Amino acid sequence: MRTLDSLILDTAAPVLTQAKTVLVCDDPTGDLERAARDASARVLLLDSDYRRCQAAATGVEVAGDVRLDAFLAAADVVGPCVAVGEMPKSLGRLEYLAKATAGAGVADVTVVFGGNNKHLSRSMNDTLAASFTNVGASRGRGKFRCLVASGPREGTYEPRRANGFVAYGGVFAGTKEDRGGAMLREALPAELGRFLDLGCGNGSVSRGLEGAVSVTATDSDADAVLSARAIGIDTTWDDAGSRFEDASFDTIALNPPFHDRAAVDATQAQHLLDATARLLAPGGQLFMVHNSHLRYRSEVERRFSAVAQVARDATFTVLRAAH
Secondary structure: HHHHHHHHHHHHHHHOOOOOEEOOOOOOHHHHHHHHHHOOOOEOOOOEHHHHHHHHOOOEEOOOOOHHHHHHHHHHOOOOOEEEEOOOOOOOHHHHHHHHHHHHOOOOOOEEEEHHHHHHOOHHHHHOOOEEEEEOOOOOOOEEEEEEEEEOOOOOOEEEEOOOOOOOOOOOOOOOOOOOHHHHHHHHHOOOEEEEEEOOOOOEEEEEEEEEEEEEEEEEEEHHHHHHHHHHOOEEEOOOOOOOOOOOOEEEEOOOOEOOOEEEHHHHHHHHHHHHHEEEEEEEEEEEHHHHEOHHHHHHHHHHOOEEEEEEOOEEEEEEEEO
16 A cells, blocks of 8 residues: 555544545545445545546445536435545645535535645645635655545535636646647548547537537546536546447547656557547548657557648647548
């Protein structure tokens, strides 16, 4: 078990041993979920990641692609209740979790979120304090520390709305059109046929798109799915379009992630590229944007016979690929 997960569980232990309900929030390793089940409490999984949720044990209740506050209201949460998780990397995700947890209707609820000291900030304390009356920090362990909150305040969660976007939680780009996505959208052809926005984020690429027989979006992040749906895009929550049959789309747009929290990780695009090769119909085209300094072209060429650069600037490159 990671040092961070051990610290979170040790900090939560006084409440965890008495808890009737455990809310497992962002849980990259699954160790927090396993510990919650070992505590013999009711376990509700609020993680937004599709693959982690699919790996949840039998009996664990998964929020999935449902608003967290609506899920918790329907779940009829019983206290004492503790929420545990790795500290979200975005304040938007932290606010979402905090307000949903505080609004769960349980007076005896404690939140324990842990992270690396260099990634924790005063603004995280302030975000928690907007939903809880008591907020403090645990003792550190190595380079890690937890923020602990209790005493829920009244309030409801409202996603951010601006520029024609609706941003739930930690959705990438929030209420803005990211520059890479804008460049990708500009490179798309006039005729799109059956169009898929693979890894849609807030929906900036497929919002109001014309020239398509159908527009479908998908993302493995539940916050992204809710955000795209909120602006009218038909969006599924799954892993790399796993719900779709082979050769289902004529045009696929891909703006893959390249960060694992603060670290650059270009390998995150691998399974998404595998998916495009499977999902693209004969004669179809993939349009992919990536940071110009990352070596993605060779990965695209491994899967497609015809690859060309269609746009490039100092930051981004757009490739077109076909079988």
